[in-house]
Structure formats: C-alpha cells, structure tokens
Amino acid sequence: MGSYKIGNATTLKYKKMSKKKYYINIYILIPVIYTGISIIGVILTYQIFNPNEKTNQIFPLSFVYIIAMISIFTFLTSFIIMRIFLKPFMQFVQKTKKIPIYTNSTRDNQEKVTDDLEKITNVFDNVANILSHVEAKELFPHVIGSSASMRNIFTQITKVAPTDSTVLISGESGTGKELIASSIYEHSLREGRPFVKINCVAIPEGLLESELFGHEKGSFTGAISQKKGKFEIADGGTIFLDEIGDMPLTTQAKLLRVLQEKEFERVGGTKPIRVDVRFIAATNKNLPQNIKEGSFRDDLYFRLNVFAIALPPLRERREDILLLANFFLSNFQKKVRLSPTVSQLLIGFSWPGNIRELKNVLEHASVLVEKDIIEPHHLPEIISRQNSMYITGNLHDNIALDDRLMIMEKEMILHALKTTGGVQIKAANILGINQRSLWHRIKKHGIDINTVRNLQ
Numbered sequence: 001m002g003s004y005k006i007g008n009a010t011t012l013k014y015k016k017m018s019k020k021k022y023y024i025n026i027y028i029l030i031p032v033i034y035t036g037i038s039i040i041g042v043i044l045t046y047q048i049f050n051p052n053e054k055t056n057q058i059f060p061l062s063f064v065y066i067i068a069m070i071s072i073f074t075f076l077t078s079f080i081i082m083r084i085f086l087k088p089f090m091q092f093v094q095k096t097k098k099i100p101i102y103t104n105s106t107r108d109n110q111e112k113v114t115d116d117l118e119k120i121t122n123v124f125d126n127v128a129n130i131l132s133h134v135e136a137k138e139l140f141p142h143v144i145g146s147s148a149s150m151r152n153i154f155t156q157i158t159k160v161a162p163t164d165s166t167v168l169i170s171g172e173s174g175t176g177k178e179l180i181a182s183s184i185y186e187h188s189l190r191e192g193r194p195f196v197k198i199n200c201v202a203i204p205e206g207l208l209e210s211e212l213f214g215h216e217k218g219s220f221t222g223a224i225s226q227k228k229g230k231f232e233i234a235d236g237g238t239i240f241l242d243e244i245g246d247m248p249l250t251t252q253a254k255l256l257r258v259l260q261e262k263e264f265e266r267v268g269g270t271k272p273i274r275v276d277v278r279f280i281a282a283t284n285k286n287l288p289q290n291i292k293e294g295s296f297r298d299d300l301y302f303r304l305n306v307f308a309i310a311l312p313p314l315r316e317r318r319e320d321i322l323l324l325a326n327f328f329l330s331n332f333q334k335k336v337r338l339s340p341t342v343s344q345l346l347i348g349f350s351w352p353g354n355i356r357e358l359k360n361v362l363e364h365a366s367v368l369v370e371k372d373i374i375e376p377h378h379l380p381e382i383i384s385r386q387n388s389m390y391i392t393g394n395l396h397d398n399i400a401l402d403d404r405l406m407i408m409e410k411e412m413i414l415h416a417l418k419t420t421g422g423v424q425i426k427a428a429n430i431l432g433i434n435q436r437s438l439w440h441r442i443k444k445h446g447i448d449i450n451t452v453r454n455l456q
Contacts, residue, residue, distance in 0.1 A: 031078035038074040042067055140183055143176070144327045147317040148446035153180065153309060160307045161187035166259070168304045169282040171311030174356030177282040180311060181240045190278055194237030196230045201246040208251050210267050219268020229266065231258060231275050238278040244304070245285030245296060252297045259303045279304070314351040314358065318414075319448040321347050321358065328359050329366065336366045339373050347414075349383045410445045413438070422449050 140154055160167055161184045169177045178197070185195045203211050210220075214229030230239060241247075247255070258264050263274045281304050290296035314321065322338075325346055329336060338346070351357055365378040376384055412431065420426035428438040442449065 028079075030082055031075045034078040035071050035075045038070055039067055042070055139187070143179055143183060144324050145317065145320040146323060147319040147448055149312045149317050150320060153311065156307075156309050157183055157187060160184065160309075162189055163307075164189075164278050166279040166304055166306040167281070167309060168307070169280065169309045169311065170287075171282075171284065172313045172352075172354055173284045174354035175311040175313060176355055177284075177311060178240070178242060180309060181242075181280045181282060184280060185238050185240075188238065188278065190237050194234045195240070196234040196237065197240045197242065198230050199242045201243040205248045205251075208248065209254065212251070213254065213264050213266055214269075215267035216269045219266070223268070226266075229264075231264060231277060232273060234277050235275045236277075238280060241279070241281045243283060243285075244281040245283035245287055245290060249295070249297065252300050256297065256300045256303060259300070314354045315349075318347050319446075321351075324355060324358055325362055328362050332363060332366050334366050334369070336369045336372050336374055339375050341376055342374050342379065345376060345379060345383050406445075409441065410447070413441055413445065413447060417447070417449065424449070 139158065143150070143154075145151075145153075157180065167181075167184060169180055171177050181197075182195070185191060198211060200208065210223075210227065210229070212229050212231060214227050214232055215223050217223055217226050241255075254264065258275070258277075259279065262276065263272045265272060285296075287296055287301050287305075291298045291301060314324075322343060325338060325343075329338070346358070353360070361380060361383070362374070364380075365374045368378045369375075413427070416427035416430045417424070419430065424438055424442070425435050428435045431438065433441075
C-alpha cells in the first residue's frame with residue numbers, strides 16, 4: 001500500500017513537472033536564431049575558401065575572434081531591429097487589453113499567456129472577432145446572430161447584394177430566409193425601389209399565375225377589370241419568391257421565361273410585357289431531390305441557383321440561441337428573464353422549428369411565468385426530455401461515430417468554458433489539455449467565447 005502511495009505521488013509530481021513551461025523572450029529568441037545562422041554562414045564560407053583544411057581541425061584564434069565579433073554584431077543588430085519593428089505591435093497589444101470592450105476575463109487569460117507570439121495572436125484574433133461583431137450589428141441590425149456560421153452568411157450578403165445576380169436561399173422552415181432576403185435588398189443598388197414579396201405556397205394554384213403575371217379583363221370568371229401582376233409592380237426593383245419549391249410545374253415554365261427573356265404576358269393577354277426585376281427565391285425543400293422526383297424543373301433550378309445561400313439550422317448555431325432568446329424577451333410585453341437552468345436547456349435543444357419555434361416557446365413561457373424568471377417547468381416537456389435523452393446517449397443514434405465524437409467534444413468544451421466564465425486557461429486545465437490545443441479546438445468548432453461569457 002505504501003509503495004502505491006509513493007508511486008502515485010511520483011506520478012503527480014511528474015504531471016506537474018510536465019506542465020511546466022520554459023519561456024524565452026521573443027526579443028532574445030529571434031536575435032539568437034539570426035546569430036546562429038550568421039555563425040553557420042561564416043563557418044561554411046571559411047570551409048569553402050579553405051578546402052584543404054580538415055573539417056574537424058581547430059579554427060585559428062583570429063577566426064574565432066571574427067566569429068565572436070560577427071555574433072555580437074548580428075545579435076545586437078537583430079535585437080535593435082526587433083525592438084523597432086515589434087514595439088508598435090506590443091504597444092497595440094497593451095492598449096487593446098485596456099479597452100473596456102476587451103472583457104476582463106479575456107484580459108485575465110492574456111496575462112497568463114507567457115509566449116509573446118501567442119499573446120499577439122490571441123489579441124489580434126479577439127480584435128478581429130470584436131470587429132466582425134460590430135460590423136454585423138452595424139450592417140445587419142435586424143438579423144440576430146454572431147456565430148461563425150452567421151458571420152459567413154453576412155459576408156455572402158455583402159458580396160452578392162450590390163450585384164443583380166439571382167439568389168437562391170435555402171434552409172429549414174423558421175431559419176429566417178425572408179429576413180435574409182430583406183437584408184440583400186436593403187444592401188443592393190435597388191434599395192428604395194419596389195420590393196415585392198410573394199409566398200408561392202400561400203396562394204391557390206389557380207390564382208398564382210394571376211398574382212405573378214396579372215390578368216386582362218374578362219380572361220376568366222371574376223376578372224372584371226385588368227390587374228397588374230407582382231412582376232409589373234416590381235419593375236425596376238426586386239421580387240422575392242418564397243417557398244418556390246411548392247410552385248406548380250405549369251407556373252414554373254412561365255417563370256423560367258421571365259428569368260430568361262425578362263418578359264411575359266398577362267393571363268388572357270397577348271402583348272409581351274418587359275420588366276427589369278432582380279430575383280431572390282427561397283425554399284425549405286431539397287430542390288435537387290425534387291428534380292429527381294419530377295416535381296421541379298431542372299432548367300429553372302439552374303437559372304435560380306446562380307448564387308446560393310444556405311442558412312444553418314438553429315441547432316448548428318447554438319451560440320446564437322441566447323442572443324435570440326434575450327432579443328425576443330426584450331420585445332415581449334411582459335418583462336421576464338431566463339434562469340441559468342433554462343439557458344442550458346435552450347442551448348441543448350435541437351429546435352426542429354428553428355428560430356420561429358424558439359420565439360413561440362419563449363412567448364408561451366412568458367405567459368406562464370408568475371414572477372419574472374422563466375424556470376424549466378414553464379417550458380414544453382419535450383425540451384427537458386430531449387436534453388435528458390441526449391445526456392444519457394439515447395439521442396442521435398443514427399449519427400456516425402466521428403460526428404458523435406465531434407458533438408461530444410464541442411459540448412465538453414462549451415461546458416468547461418461556461419464553468420470558468422470563458423477563461424480558456426482554466427477550461428484547458430479542466431479538460432486536461434494545453435491552452436494552445438483548446439484554442440485550436442475552439443476555432444475548429446466555431447465557438448464564440450463572448451457568447452459563452454454571456455451565459456454567466
């Protein structure tokens with residue numbers, strides 16, 4: 001028993017020793033590297049110009065003096081150059097860490113980093129992250145989201161909006177496709193001109209053509225006067241065709257002509273009408289699969305799919321869940337807030353109805369709240385039940401092993417970060433990995449540290 005204790009103590013001592021870091025200042029390290037390179041260069045030069053000398057022969061004393069002088073000169077020159085060029089960077093790092101937006105937990109984390117290069121890298125990464133958040137809020141104030149996937153969507157919008165390219169937005173029901181379409185319009189050169197929205201599934205099949213193309217007086221029963229269609233109304237502007245995957249095949253053929261020729265006839269009319277319209281379409285369908293099934297035209301799909309934007313479901317942007325929740329709660333008449341347990345439940349739920357479902361759940365819970373805090377019993381039972389199933393491993397049984405491991409790794413990292421208030425060095429100790437490894441994993445999973453801190 002005693003030997004076991006000694007062995008265990010030795011193991012613990014070894015682990016502590018293995019975590020010890022040896023730090024060399026960057027101002028010393030780089031001049032030493034350049035000095036070593038210069039010494040090697042001098043020795044090689046000596047050997048080239050003295051080919052008869054043996055490589056293991058002791059160098060003349062005068063040559064040793066030359067090497068020493070070159071080494072000192074190279075070291076001092078490199079040191080001075082490093083001070084001149086790196087000083088602005090180090091000043092930037094120090095000033096940045098004093099800015100209020102650069103949170104206290106981030107500053108504490110930076111102060112525990114001993115590697116100058118890692119310190120500079122972390123600061124620049126955090127600054128870039130902050131700037132991307134600011135840009136998103138400034139350019140897209142109506143779109144709530146700061147996750148990496150949403151920032152990628154914002155980047156796509158800023159690139160395609162100023163053009164006249166047709167955009168196809170895909171995503172599950174409730175992911176905010178109409179909001180993205182509106183954002184494209186607001187940042188386009190056609191902003192201020194007509195922006196006409198039409199839901200292809202909300203209009204009966206017999207009336208959809210009349211709504212899109214208009215009709216002439218007497219063209220069918222009830223057509224008591226001429227009517228302009230949505231395309232005529234949108235002339236010079238933008239038209240948004242929502243749920244285009246549900247459009248009937250006969251209407252698809254006529255829509256294809258508008259896309260190709262920029263002209264059409266009203267129902268019952270014979271005179272071509274030319275329009276200048278920018279198209280944005282959205283669908284929650286798998287259009288390539290619909291093409292195989294014969295319910296969607298492949299030529300129309302290729303005309304629409306010029307620039308594709310795929311909106312991620314809410315379960316793939318969990319960092320945004322609390323941002324969205326707090327936004328919805330702030331707009332409800334009854335002012336309530338989330339308990340920490342409810343915050344965890346919301347983040348863990350899969351949200352098949354996405355943002356729309358989240359809003360409905362919160363509105364329902366806010367009605368039930370007696371005081372001002374939403375507790376777990378105010379939520380639908382399915383939310384707490386799915387979270388418990390996930391923890392016991394009964395959920396997502398059809399997920400591949402690698403994908404399951406990725407999900408588990410991300411959840412473990414999120415839990416460690418929440419526990420430590422976003423302090424990465426403490427989270428790394430909990431997970432039993434070094435800080436650099438944790439930093440790379442955070443980047444890999446697209447985890448937003450600032451959002452994690454908001455959970456506290």
